[in-house]
Amino acid sequence: MRHIISILVENKPGALSRISGLFSGRGYNIESLSVGVTNDPKVSIMTIVTKGDDKIVEQIIKQLRKLINTLKVRDVTQIEHIEREMFLIKVQALPKYRSDIFNIVNTFRAKVVDLTGESMVIEITGTKDKNQAFIKVLEPYGLIELVRTGSVAIGRGNKATTDFTKQDTKQI
């Protein structure tokens, strides 16, 4: 099962390596990892997408909580949530295909952010599946490069994602 884990972590030196090291050291896998500072400059939020059965994910969460620098850890996949990932895609765009590509871009609600000579850069934000579908359609034109952020996710409703409790999980 794929799980998205949200981690609020103190913005201290080495805090990130403790988290990523925990995954490698204990043989947990990481599908993607993204991190940024929150509104509070002393705190970062990290989103890790991992795969594993329930037992492993339970361990991952407990091990993460055990780290001294982590403030809150939450399996976002257990609550209703919104997940997004951004791709920047550089694709070949010969003049004769440009309008086709623009059409695809519009259909997927993506955005062309740069156009140079025979290529363009497209930005798309969405779930991993949607983005992947977009790539599939673009592939025949010739992909030059793909850069992605990794998933971030946020819970629906009034609470902050990491404030959801076990009870919330059951209700949903």
Place this chain on the structure above:
Amino acid sequence: MIKTGAEILVESLKAENVEVIFGYPGGVMLGIYDTLFDADLRHILPRHEQGGTHAADGYARASGKVGVCFATSGPGATNTITGITNAHMDSVPMVVFTGQVPTVLIGGDAFQEADIIGITRPIVKHSYLVQDVDNLAQTIKEAFYIARTGRPGPVVVDLPKDVMAAKTKLKSDTKIDLPGYHPNYEGHPLQIKKLLKVIENAKKPVIHIGGGVIISEASEEIKKFSEKLHIPIISTFMGIGAIPTDHPNYLGWLGMHGNYASNTAITETDCLISIGTRFSDRSTGKIDGFAPNAKIAHIDIDPSSISKNVTIDVPIVGDCGKVMRQIFQYIDSYKWKKNEESRRKWLQETTEWNREKPFSYKHSEKVIKPQFVVEKISEITNGNAIITTEVGQNQMWAAQFYKFKHPRQFISSGGLGTMGFGFPAAIGAKIAYPDREVFDIAGDGSFLMNIQELCTAIQHRLNVKIAILNNKFLGMVRQWQHLFFNNRYSYTCLECQPDFVKLAESYGCVGLRTDKPEEVESVLKESMQIKDKPVVMDFAVDREENVFPMIPAGAALNEMIFDKR
């Protein structure tokens, strides 16, 4: 008051009531050592930083206080790795201060630079690189707090040379700031009631205790609980000493070389009450065969220990001692009469197993049996000595044949299985308790791994006793080669070894030797006469004696093999 980093370090250690530092100086530590020179702090110079870490570990296990080490940057720091890992695996509170190159040189492959924070990341409870002298006092305070609270463990504090030389105003109101660290000590009342309900309905319950019981000093409560409800107690290897060996409800210890009664009781119990243990593979055997018929409750301060290896029916996160005291608040509202008859019968049955199949060996008049030496040590010290062990057969025989009376009396490397641990740990224990007898029950292979600490021991006139069960083999490995590799003794023969008596004497210690069973007692008695220096006893034992019972790797607890002879 304006102070240097080094002075703040010394002040902080005093504020933490540190009694002794096990430290080894070096280039980047010169400033700190200059400050130590006239500081009123006891400092012990081990002869290798690994020895220093194990001594601090032994000191911490014996006393319950935080062990403190100093090491210089680079090689000094890397020499502490085994000791830190050892402490981490067995939840021993320790703070290890390592020197570091000046901050401006960090990252430039400077002389004796090692990224010790990076290297130790997976083996510490937490670590700090102090980059600003203004943070030093708080960091040290946090380091000690983290090391000794919750599930204890080692903390590394890396001290760059320039930070220790820098000056700042020492504030008097240093506070810790750890928003992400809140160990949970109280058990949840609902879970405690659930636990009591499960026990109420059980006919064959077992209390299963680990090292956590010793750390949280819960022995008395557990004894009381067991006596009130007539429930047998089994310990893990790490829990040895929590309950006296001769307590009528104590069955022994379980696992790979544990006793028949314990391993059988675990297999048959319908309700396992596990307290302060982490279900290590050496203690559970094959997981499918571990307590297959039982509802399992688990009390532990570390949530990540719960349902990690064994799935738990009733988890209780909390301090073992506190939770036991909470249990007594509710205990009288349950119907204990209901199954009392069954419980009494079960207790009797399990203790009977111990009479049928105790730890045993065949005594010999011709050759010293290693078990016999341990039995004699137990007798002569009246079960009151602090026993440290090396790793291998010596360790298992010490655990099997010494009759322990108190918690913190048995000090052994359980999780990491570190050869060379026992002797420096004995030094640490002796420093914690100068008036108690301290014995290292050793193997000839292991003892050589930190033999240099004889120099430390003699320098401080530490009266530790080392009893080498000398089989001229890496005995435990040889035993596996015997049992599972067709007697192919590949590189486990230690026929080339020093004359341990002369070696001891060359350090200024006393060396004694015998190969005769009838002399074992007199050698031990002679050693007891010596009060002011270490004594090394070389017992030439039966070379191919094996440790039994044994559960082969991957087998279940009830698949014990016994001595065929």
